[in-house]
Amino acid sequence: MGNPEALLRNYLSHKNGKNLNRIKPGLKLLGEEIIIPSGRIDLLVEDSQSICGIELKATKYNTRQVGTQLTGYANYFRDNNGKVFFVAPKVKKGIYYALKDFYDGGIIEFYEIKVTDKFNFKRVYAEELDDSRKIYYLDEIVMPASIEKGYSAPGMLGNYIARNIEAAKLINTLKECTGRPEKKSFAKAISEATKFISKQAKGKTRHSLKAIHEIAKLYK
Numbered sequence: 001m002g003n004p005e006a007l008l009r010n011y012l013s014h015k016n017g018k019n020l021n022r023i024k025p026g027l028k029l030l031g032e033e034i035i036i037p038s039g040r041i042d043l044l045v046e047d048s049q050s051i052c053g054i055e056l057k058a059t060k061y062n063t064r065q066v067g068t069q070l071t072g073y074a075n076y077f078r079d080n081n082g083k084v085f086f087v088a089p090k091v092k093k094g095i096y097y098a099l100k101d102f103y104d105g106g107i108i109e110f111y112e113i114k115v116t117d118k119f120n121f122k123r124v125y126a127e128e129l130d131d132s133r134k135i136y137y138l139d140e141i142v143m144p145a146s147i148e149k150g151y152s153a154p155g156m157l158g159n160y161i162a163r164n165i166e167a168a169k170l171i172n173t174l175k176e177c178t179g180r181p182e183k184k185s186f187a188k189a190i191s192e193a194t195k196f197i198s199k200q201a202k203g204k205t206r207h208s209l210k211a212i213h214e215i216a217k218l219y220k
Helices: 004-022 063-079 093-098 100-104 154-177 183-198 206-219
Strands: 028-036 039-046 051-056 084-088 108-115 119-124
Touching (some): 004 028, 004 119, 028 051, 039 063, 063 084, 063 093, 093 100, 100 108
Parallel strands (some): 051 084
Antiparallel strands (some): 028 039, 039 051
């Protein structure tokens, strides 16, 4: 799969930021990968009151590093009467604790990516954060080869992910089976995954089938 964060950024900035409304209605795109004194912010946007920044994470991230990064952004936007939107498949509790003062002061808001038949972004609050939740990051989801080569229709990305998220679950089931002695369980998982993936559109299964074969080799 190509750079998941680039794909997510392209999705949100598509057609001058049309999809930003999925995060918060009224957001207007000002720029992508904008350099500010505290670093490079993924998206610079404007809401009804101020200039704000959106930081995106699509894959697993280091809590300490991202906490430091967001602290720099939050300081900058607070000084300029703005705020930061942090968007990720999972907002870790450590991020909240690292930014508690900014969170309590309304300088940072947390949003998690929810995939149905399209991308949705749900605002989450401190009391909802639970690191034990099983979340599929964008690089764990099986994607068609056309996405890996780059794509020209960002609005379709959510559909690709939704179509393949069940396959991703099956692939991860296979990974879990590699550490188990029950060969019948592993064989069943292989069978279920192969059946599911075989139903996908022709030409879009090469990488997922390859993953199954690689896992099978490891098990042997």
